Amino acid sequence: MNFYIIIPAHNEEDSIALTLESLVSQSHLPKRIVVVNDNSTDNTEHIVQKFTETYKFISLVHTTSSNKHLPGAKIVNAFYKGFETLDDQYDVICKYDADLIFPKNYLEQLAFHFNKNKNIGMAAGLCYIKKNEAWILENLTRKDHIRGALKAYRKQCFLDIGLLKLSMGWDTVDELLAKYYDWDILIDDSLKVNHLKPTGINYNTSSKYLQGEALYKMRYGFMITLITALKMALKKRNLRVLINYMKGYYKAKNSNTTFIVTMDEGKFIRNLRWNGILTKLK
Incomplete structure (x- = not known):
């Protein structure tokens, strides 16, 4: 191979x-x-x-x-x-x-x-x-x-x-x-x-909104983006993470940023994410 x-x-x-x-x-x-x-x-x-x-x-x-x-x-x-x-x-x-x-x-x-x-x-x-x-x-x-x-x-x-x-x-x-x-x-x-180097250890501060922008571009939608941002903020014990995610999401939305998946792919992704969230809640 x-x-x-x-x-x-x-x-x-x-x-x-x-x-x-x-x-x-x-x-x-x-x-x-x-x-x-x-x-x-x-x-x-x-x-x-x-x-x-x-x-x-x-x-x-x-x-x-x-x-x-x-x-x-x-x-x-x-x-x-x-x-x-x-x-x-x-x-x-x-x-x-x-x-x-x-x-x-x-x-x-x-x-x-x-x-x-x-x-x-x-x-x-x-x-x-x-x-x-x-x-x-x-x-x-x-x-x-x-x-x-x-x-x-x-x-x-x-x-x-x-x-x-x-x-x-x-x-x-x-x-x-x-x-x-x-x-x-x-x-x-x-x-x-x-x-050898933990992920993100050297990332520039200008990248702080990119995660939220990425979730918009993947057609996550508001609620899944919010849940994702909350989870990451809790994991990192930093409220600023939540704020930066949502700012990035709305910056992308307000500027009509191009999506990186089709509508059908986006629907599949949202269903997949919701199924995962509901499974964990059960």
Whole structure:
């Protein structure tokens, strides 16, 4: 099974070598790895270049975007810069962060799952972060959701969902659309991936309204957006999170921001979310 991996990297000199070392040490080697150096001002380019000299299946491309740490379109734009350098001879396409350390059997185990069940469209392990010298589960989202840091898509699923959306929320809507097209999502909790930088730790403050904007663009509607915002505010114990979500939602609504899903897809997404909410209440 051919794995093609794209790694957007912005100022990742402290971690990119560890990520690449874990990937070139896999029991099932990837066919291609493309690192996209996204406007780095540190030693990221030089470190990756050293790997390309040793491993012919690793390549380095460059792109220039904002020098701010922003989620969403910036990451997806970098992904596409790498994607356009690849051919279509992949079975699985992966978007991985540049601060992950994978267990040696990671790709082998994903290949096993994809081969065993042809209806699996996306698969991944779980992210762990270091706290008090111990690696603990990064409990930011549900265990049935694949983190944006380590996405892996079967080729046909990737094509069915229309590739990745150039928007904040791309790593949520991809799963929702996969379910819309009847693909299964698999999380293997035996695959523990060390995440060296907790999600969002370096995000710029200008990103604070993007979550609410993303929920609008995914056609969540007011009530589901409010419930989602409340849940995140409670999880982070910060009322400002709720306010920023709703401000972002109304900013997008008032400016007639373009949706990233169709009306039918939006209806499916809302029904899916309501079913999940009602199930938890029961």
